Amino acid sequence: MTLFRLAVLSLLLAPLPLHAAPDPHAARISRILKATPLIDGHNDWPEALAEKAKDARWTMDLTRLDPATYHTDLDRLRAGGVGGQFWSVWVSADLPQVQQVKDTLDQIGMVHSLAARYPQHITLVRTAAELRAAHKAGRIGSLIGVEGGGQIDGSLAVLRAYRQLGAAYLTLTHSRTIAWADSATDNPQHDGLTPFGEEVVRELNRLGMLVDLSHVSEATMLDALRVTQAPVIFSHSNARALCDTPRNVSDTVLRQVAANGG
Structure with missing residues (x-):
């Protein structure tokens, strides 16, 4: 089983008010978290x-x-x-x-x-x-997740070194468009991924690292989904239909992610 197939969730826990009634679901939640x-x-x-x-x-x-x-x-x-x-x-x-x-x-x-x-x-x-x-x-x-393709300095050898040190995913861009991929929050230059960007996705697949599509432009998302041979993730993104910001993900992309197994 790949890391991808484990649930990737965010958790927000706040202390109960001093006189709050016990949570009737607490015991069941505890059992689930111990098992999974x-x-x-x-x-x-x-x-x-x-x-x-x-x-x-x-x-x-x-x-x-x-x-x-x-x-x-x-x-x-x-x-x-x-x-x-x-x-x-x-x-x-x-x-x-x-x-x-x-x-x-x-x-x-x-x-x-x-x-x-x-x-x-x-x-x-x-x-x-x-x-x-x-x-x-x-x-x-x-x-370990490496949050930005600029952090490999255009080198697949650096990417391989990160994997050897334990990195399990690479976010293809952060807030800036880089030499091989467009960011969601910067001016596009490549209409998605360049040929080297596609090579990065293939190398991530080969290394067993997850392709993380948070922060990237929609064109980059679609290019990565076309190239990848493994499920992708969004490590920290939400649905654009619910909150229309460039950092979120359209229903068009989400449907392709579902088809990808992501």
């Missing part, structure tokens, strides 16, 4: 730690952090019943691409550090089988 790993497809915690904590992130206690500063810590992941977490290793699309590679490696190092420092909570995983094993052992499966 709940996977969050996108979390920017590594970048937030790099920006706010700087070098202290490598040694500070990450089990419980100030909720006014960070949306995530290990205690809250546990309390929320998260079974698998895709860490977004995001860097600014405005940086030179060689700097993007350097900063991507820094954030991948942070994800590896989490697993090394907190093995009782987190296990670094690359496959669905490894995720299920971590969940069965009572640990959160820790996954």
